[in-house]
Amino acid sequence: MIRILYTSFAFTSTITSLFLTTFTPLAATAQSNGNVGINIPIAQADKATTYWTPQRMREAKPVNINRTTLPQPTSQVERSPSGSPVSAPSGGPSSSQLEMLSEQLSNNSLISSVPFAASYPFTYSRSFVNLNRYTQYPEATIGKVFFTENGVDKVCSASAVNSTNKRLIWTAGHCVSNGKGRFHTNVTFVPAYKPGTAVPAPYGTWSSCGLYARSGWHNNSNFAQDLGAIQACDKGNRRLHNVVGFLGFLANAPRNQFWHAFGYPANPPFDGRRMVVCAAPYAVNDSGNPNPIGIGCDMTGGASGGPWLVKYSPNRFGAINQINGLNSYKYNHQPGAMYSPYFGSSFLSLRNYAIQRGS
Structure with a gap:
């Protein structure tokens, strides 16, 4: 039985720019049950928001998610989950924001191009998300996350996910x-990011007041534990989920699902300017503990951390639009495949840890 858990752009000064560019990466300060994290002072978080000018966002480098080692598929036979299935519902923004979204429902089409379909190595279809959908639900919960790693500005994808504190962002x-052993700096989330349009950040930028990861990834680069969470700082009396809504989640579920995988791929043949969605069924288990899941999808670096949704349903909330995976890694010889950590006890443990640290 499934258990239900409810729960302007600004330009920086030269001095600030130099300071933040050379800021020492953050080391973890607290560990618990295989999780590790750090809370970030408001003053430092505010500087991160100022750091991300439109130019820096445009020039941020996508993370290379290709692995050179050969995949070791264990079997296409489903592995047993680590416990009883657990889920939480998706939810919309506050009433004022919902009114703004509802004004844009004249075009409910998900895509703005003819879907590209492929069958190798796994079956999938891929499309560009219609620009009119970026500020509608659930696409409004999905965006880019910008950060600095070893002095280099980089970019991934991320999404707002169900939490009692209304602050949780999920990514790789x-x-x-x-x-x-080092957390990134200048971490900032931009939901519904639309570069090249009149309003590229329709819901503003949300700096991080906390970063959390599984210690298996943080210390040992274990892709089976490639799970990350961000606590969004409040903007005055507003919390992220009240502005854009939030995805639900599904964990310890059977592996045989059908997903809509979202992200902002930026490595060729993509350029990072558009949100992309792959629609694909379960394809294979990779080696790891627990075994990661593989699906067909040709998204590239920059899409890292983008959510895999089960029961995708535009403009609706509840036991739908639930995250059940994320874009984690690919293999060089499989450009048409994407892998995700299995969402089981590790996901649930990190989610609870991030909420407790971020309350």
Whole structure:
């Protein structure tokens, strides 16, 4: 039985720019049950928001998610989950924001191009998300996360996910930590990011007041534990989920699902300017503990951390639009495949840890 858990752009000064560019990466300060994290002072978080000028966002480098080692598929036979299935519902923004979204429902089409379909190595279709959908639900919960790693500005994808504190952002572990014991700096989330349009950040920028990861990723670059969470700082009396809504989640579920995988791929043949969605069924288990899941999808670096949704349903909330995976890694010889950590006990543990640290 499934258990239900409810729960302007600004330009920086030269001095600030130099300071933040050379800021020492953050080391973890607290560990618990295989999770590690750090809370970030408001003053430092505010500087991160100022750091991300439109030019820096345009020039941020996508993380390379290709792995050179050969995949070791274990089997296409489903592995047992680590416990009873657990889920939480998706939810919309506050009434004022919902009114703004509802004004834009004249075009409910998900895509703005003829879907590209492929069958190798796994079956999938891929499309560009219609620009009119970026500020509608659930696409409004999805955006880019910008950060600095070893002095280099980089970019991933991320999404707002159900939490009692209305602050939780979910992404890949490598989008918050270098996998060698250091958290990234200047971490900032931009939901519904639309570069090249009149309003590229329709819901503003949300700096991070906390970064959290599985210690298996943070210390050892274990892709089976490539899970990351971000606590969004409040903007005055507003919290992120009240502005854009939030995705639900599904964990310890059967692996045989059908997903809509979202992200902002930026490595060729993509350029990072558009949100992309792959629609694909379960394809294979990779090696790891627990075994990561593979699907067909040709998104590239920059899409890291983007959510895999089960029961995608535009403009609706509840036991739908639930995250059940994320874009984590690919293999060089499989450009048409994407892998995600399995969402089981590790996901649930990190989610609870991030909420407790971020309350």
